[in-house]
Amino acid sequence: MHNTQALRAALLSLGLFVLLIGFWHLATLPKAAEDAGVSAEYAALMGSANQSDSGLPSPGMIWETIVQQLSDPFYDAGPNDKGIGIQLAYSLGRVLLGFALAALVAIPLGFVIGMSPVVSRALDPYVQLLRPISPLAWMPLALYIIKDSSTSAIFVIFICSLWPMLINTVYGVASVKRDWLNVARTLEVSPLRKALQVVLPAAAPTILTGMRISMGIAWLVIVAAEMLIGGTGIGYFVWNEWNNLSLSNVIFAILMIGIVGMVLDAGFGWLGRLVAYRE
Amino acid sequence: MPIFDNPFDPDSHLGHGCSCGRHRSQAAHDQASASPHPQGEEALTDRLVETAVVQAFFPTDVSRRRFLSTVGAGTALAAISTLFPLGAAKALAKEIKGPLEKKQLKIGFVPITCATPIIMAGPMGFYAKQGLEVSLIKTAGWAVVRDKIINHEYDASHMLSPMPLAMSMGLGSKPLAVDVAAIENINGQAITMHIKHKDRRDPRQWKGMRFGIPFDYSIHNLLLRYYLAEHGVDPDKDVELRILPPPDMVANLRAGNIDGFLGPEPFNQRAVYEGMAYIHTLSRDIWDGHPCCAFGVSESFARENPHTFAALFRSIVAATEYAHKPQNRPAIIDAIAPANYLNQPKPVLQQVMTGRFADGLGNVRNVPDRVDFAPFPAQSMAVWILTQLKRWGYIKGDVNYRQIAEQVFLATDARKRMAEMGYTAPASNYSKYVIMGKSFDPANPVAYVNSFKIRRT
Numbered sequence: 001m002h003n004t005q006a007l008r009a010a011l012l013s014l015g016l017f018v019l020l021i022g023f024w025h026l027a028t029l030p031k032a033a034e035d036a037g038v039s040a041e042y043a044a045l046m047g048s049a050n051q052s053d054s055g056l057p058s059p060g061m062i063w064e065t066i067v068q069q070l071s072d073p074f075y076d077a078g079p080n081d082k083g084i085g086i087q088l089a090y091s092l093g094r095v096l097l098g099f100a101l102a103a104l105v106a107i108p109l110g111f112v113i114g115m116s117p118v119v120s121r122a123l124d125p126y127v128q129l130l131r132p133i134s135p136l137a138w139m140p141l142a143l144y145i146i147k148d149s150s151t152s153a154i155f156v157i158f159i160c161s162l163w164p165m166l167i168n169t170v171y172g173v174a175s176v177k178r179d180w181l182n183v184a185r186t187l188e189v190s191p192l193r194k195a196l197q198v199v200l201p202a203a204a205p206t207i208l209t210g211m212r213i214s215m216g217i218a219w220l221v222i223v224a225a226e227m228l229i230g231g232t233g234i235g236y237f238v239w240n241e242w243n244n245l246s247l248s249n250v251i252f253a254i255l256m257i258g259i260v261g262m263v264l265d266a267g268f269g270w271l272g273r274l275v276a277y278r279e
Numbered sequence: 280m281p282i283f284d285n286p287f288d289p290d291s292h293l294g295h296g297c298s299c300g301r302h303r304s305q306a307a308h309d310q311a312s313a314s315p316h317p318q319g320e321e322a323l324t325d326r327l328v329e330t331a332v333v334q335a336f337f338p339t340d341v342s343r344r345r346f347l348s349t350v351g352a353g354t355a356l357a358a359i360s361t362l363f364p365l366g367a368a369k370a371l372a373k374e375i376k377g378p379l380e381k382k383q384l385k386i387g388f389v390p391i392t393c394a395t396p397i398i399m400a401g402p403m404g405f406y407a408k409q410g411l412e413v414s415l416i417k418t419a420g421w422a423v424v425r426d427k428i429i430n431h432e433y434d435a436s437h438m439l440s441p442m443p444l445a446m447s448m449g450l451g452s453k454p455l456a457v458d459v460a461a462i463e464n465i466n467g468q469a470i471t472m473h474i475k476h477k478d479r480r481d482p483r484q485w486k487g488m489r490f491g492i493p494f495d496y497s498i499h500n501l502l503l504r505y506y507l508a509e510h511g512v513d514p515d516k517d518v519e520l521r522i523l524p525p526p527d528m529v530a531n532l533r534a535g536n537i538d539g540f541l542g543p544e545p546f547n548q549r550a551v552y553e554g555m556a557y558i559h560t561l562s563r564d565i566w567d568g569h570p571c572c573a574f575g576v577s578e579s580f581a582r583e584n585p586h587t588f589a590a591l592f593r594s595i596v597a598a599t600e601y602a603h604k605p606q607n608r609p610a611i612i613d614a615i616a617p618a619n620y621l622n623q624p625k626p627v628l629q630q631v632m633t634g635r636f637a638d639g640l641g642n643v644r645n646v647p648d649r650v651d652f653a654p655f656p657a658q659s660m661a662v663w664i665l666t667q668l669k670r671w672g673y674i675k676g677d678v679n680y681r682q683i684a685e686q687v688f689l690a691t692d693a694r695k696r697m698a699e700m701g702y703t704a705p706a707s708n709y710s711k712y713v714i715m716g717k718s719f720d721p722a723n724p725v726a727y728v729n730s731f732k733i734r735r736t
Binding site: 046 | 390414415416417418419423426427430431432524525526529530549551552553554617618619620622623624626627630635636637639641642643
């Protein structure tokens with residue numbers, strides 16, 4: 001029963017894919033040449049002969065781009081032209097650095113806030129005020145203060161990763177079962193031991209959920225930030241190909257962003273299952 | 280030779296006789312004191328310049344000695360350097376290549392053909408010839424260029440020629456003194472219209488349309504406003520001007536969000552190449568020889584690194600003069616077309632750089648000076664830009680046109696260095712221009728601004 005369901009789902013997925021590609025292909029068929037009355041030289045100077053009506057590349061052109069880009073993903077032809085692998089590595093590096101810094105701040109801070117109702121109430125207005133600010137709104141301020149665009153991008157990742165991790169840590173720590181805390185109190189364990197051996201394992205799944213959300217947001221934001229600051233990274237790649245009006249490369253980059261985002265999310269999902277505790 | 284005495288030494292004597300007055304001649308004094316003297320031609324020149332400057336600051340030797348013994352030589356040197364660019368004066372006096380203060384430079388550019396000399400100087404070795412190692416960094420837009428110059432992330436950058444004026448005056452950003460060392464290109468822009476407007480060639484029919492421009496402080500904005508106003512269309516009231524990066528202009532034109540744009544190449548030709556636009560008029564037909572982009576450095580960089588600045592200037596001027604010659608253009612296209620630089624199809628660049636192009640209306644046109652390259656930063660260009668910034672209300676209050684122009688556009692400096700390199704610059708820093716049949720005299724900027732019927736003053 002379960003197997004036939006999986007098979008039907010897979011067939012439906014495949015069918016949708018074929019349908020999508022088919023429509024795409026039909027919509028982007030090259031238009032008929034309309035060169036009545038123009039000289040051969042004029043026609044040669046106009047590039048429109050191999051253009052489609054909508055300007056969108058056809059699935060075949062995308063496939064060619066994918067094959068060509070992935071055949072040499074790590075080439076380096078100067079500061080403004082690097083392979084997709086190198087660009088993704090730059091973006092991932094920035095995301096992981098900003099994310100790690102945010103985790104270093106958010107998780108200990110979340111512990112303190114979660115374990116102390118007074119601190120929690122005192123910091124709550126700040127968290128509520130700062131949380132809804134779009135990460136990119138920090139960009140001009142960061143550039144102005146930090147005076148370095150690459151560090152500013154990392155800062156933007158830091159600030160956007162901070163809140164989900166902080167709020168989830170607070171929630172996870174605050175909702176540890178009273179019984180367990182009471183047992184710890186009865187046994188007179190030290191506060192540090194209580195934090196590491198009672199609260200942390202109990203709150204770990206919630207904390208990891210926060211980290212997973214943060215990573216998702218960070219991966220969303222880095223593309224926009226890199227389009228703004230330029231230089232390196234997948235966001236810059238999108239911008240550079242947009243500058244060339246090369247939509248097939250832009251679509252290729254979008255696919256890569258999706259795949260990397262999916263892998264990152266799956267990684268945190270796996271980590272989350274690893275620390276989950278079943279009663 | 281008292282002239283080579285250290286003028287920052289309170290015990291030295293810059294006048295006649297020996298420095299302390301106790302010896303009959305300077306030679307006798309030197310033998311007695313064996314005070315250190317500068318060695319070598321360069322050190323001697325430095326000393327010469329320092330002496331001239333210090334003498335200018337302190338007309339009498341008594342005042343100089345009193346000042347130096349009070350504050351000390353180091354403080355005096357620092358104080359004088361803030362008032363007078365000693366480093367730059369020394370570099371100017373030498374006329375020879377001194378040691379470069381900074382060899383590895385970061386130069387920003389926006390990927391358009393206006394940046395041709397700045398870009399090609401990398402792959403074609405113009406920077407290397409001057410001993411510079413330059414990383415050319417592609418930049419997403421003009422506001423980012425401005426911010427990275429303010430942050431000192433870039434040592435120098437490709438800029439729109441009105442930008443250094445705006446930045447120096449603090450328009451739209453915090454003020455930072457920026458110098459225009461050289462102009463990059465002249466001409467090379469166009470008004471491009473959507474193909475659906477091909478029967479509306481008269482700008483009077485354009486009321487209610489939307490146009491793209493790349494930046495407020497751009498020659499594009501000023502030329503489009505001028506062109507529209509000359510045809511009786513008020514650019515603030517009758518049409519909408521939207522700031523868009525050039526690739527977005529092409530995409531927005533396709534989507535019908537804008538009706539036309541005055542933008543840099545290769546995007547005018549690219550829009551034609553994509554089959555959805557025609558070139559309405561080339562910017563050379565509005566003002567033949569107008570400046571577009573400039574090579575800008577922050578004044579502090581030029582002051583602190585006079586030799587590097589001079590080497591950079593030589594590379595850029597040599598590249599610009601090289602790009603001026605039509606026979607060099609095919610090699611330049613090969614150098615700048617790759618993804619590392621402009622990232623554009625070669626047929627588009629060829630049409631821009633050779634001036635033999637399809638206009639989108641079925642004609643092949645031949646305009647060899649469609650884009651040209653000339654480095655001399657005439658101050659009259661700056662005055663014209665300022666008159667238009669004033670005209671459209673970007674500058675409020677009175678403007679000291681000449682003072683700002685002379686402070687930002689380093690024309691005298693450029694002429695001197697160009698002469699050293701064997702290039703001829705115009706004899707004067709100020710020229711008169713005829714723009715759409717109306718003459719502009721840089722000597723009367725106020726009258727010029729007030730002569731326009733459509734203006735915001």
